Amino acid sequence: MPALTIVVAVLFYAAAATLAGGVAYHIWLYARTPQPLKIPTTPAPTTRAGVMLRMLKEVTLFESLFKANKWSWLFGWVFHVALLLVLLRHLRYFTDPVWGWVVLIQPFGIYAGFAMLAGLAGLWARRFLVDRVRYISSPSDHLMLALLIAIAASGLVMKYVAPTDIVALKVFFLGLMIFSWQPLPADPVLLIHLALVAALMIVFPMSKLLHAPGVFFSPTRNQADDPREHRHVAGWAAQIDNTSSGVRR
Numbered sequence: 001m002p003a004l005t006i007v008v009a010v011l012f013y014a015a016a017a018t019l020a021g022g023v024a025y026h027i028w029l030y031a032r033t034p035q036p037l038k039i040p041t042t043p044a045p046t047t048r049a050g051v052m053l054r055m056l057k058e059v060t061l062f063e064s065l066f067k068a069n070k071w072s073w074l075f076g077w078v079f080h081v082a083l084l085l086v087l088l089r090h091l092r093y094f095t096d097p098v099w100g101w102v103v104l105i106q107p108f109g110i111y112a113g114f115a116m117l118a119g120l121a122g123l124w125a126r127r128f129l130v131d132r133v134r135y136i137s138s139p140s141d142h143l144m145l146a147l148l149i150a151i152a153a154s155g156l157v158m159k160y161v162a163p164t165d166i167v168a169l170k171v172f173f174l175g176l177m178i179f180s181w182q183p184l185p186a187d188p189v190l191l192i193h194l195a196l197v198a199a200l201m202i203v204f205p206m207s208k209l210l211h212a213p214g215v216f217f218s219p220t221r222n223q224a225d226d227p228r229e230h231r232h233v234a235g236w237a238a239q240i241d242n243t244s245s246g247v248r249r
């Protein structure tokens with residue numbers, strides 16, 4: 001087995017474990033964090049069904065970002081929708097046989113690669129050109145954008161400039177999933193693409209990118225505006241109430 005195959009295989013097992021473990025751990029932390037106060041951003045829905053609809057609009061249309069800033073919304077929304085399409089298009093490297101709908105979206109996935117780059121370029125430009133955003137931008141904000149741009153750019157280079165052996169690549173990844181290692185094509189651009197993807201998977205659970213699962217735990221978004229109908233008790237307050245220490249809320 002070529003050393004390169006072994007290195008990339010081990011790298012991807014480590015990256016997948018870090019991503020899955022890290023995201024699961026943070027979701028567990030978020031789920032256990034008490035929400036001591038009712039703080040939904042008003043006007044807010046007053047029922048559970050209403051909250052679910054609000055959340056659905058938030059994660060599909062980025063509603064609050066739209067209300068806040070149209071340029072950020074435009075670039076942010078284009079980037080995320082394009083990313084989704086690109087990832088769905090990539091399913092063909094990990095499934096055999098490839099599902100019909102994955103075959104259908106292939107052409108859109110390619111345009112999405114360019115749309116993803118355009119969205120990221122806009123989001124990055126904003127961090128340099130808008131004074132107020134430049135002032136609060138940290139190195140990690142820039143790093144995440146640079147990483148995503150480099151992944152998209154190396155993917156497009158593979159598509160249009162330096163193609164790789166996609167069939168062999170697929171055999172490698174299908175093998176990886178059943179612990180039967182197969183040789184990986186040694187094309188430089190593919191190796192760059194894969195190394196950057198592995199880096200993204202590893203930093204994801206320690207980065208701002210955790211906002212993806214995090215948005216569902218945001219009290220300003222996931223609470224119903226019903227403090228008059230139901231008394232709001234934080235989890236830890238209920239626990240204190242049940243102890244014999246006599247502490248009462």
Ligand code: HEM
Pocket residue numbers: 083086089090093109110112113114116148151152153154155156158159160163164166169173193194197
């Ligand atoms: C292990 C995971 C991945 C593998 C094996 C992989 C592999 C590939 C390959 C072989 C191509 C060239 C497609 C072609 O020639 O038709 C490509 C393109 C691309 N990749 Fe990836 N990639 C992975 C993950 C990602 C991720 C996580 C992103 C985004 C964050 C991404 C973004 C892109 C983009 C934008 C393109 C160009 C558009 C396209 O062909 O879909 N890739 N990738």
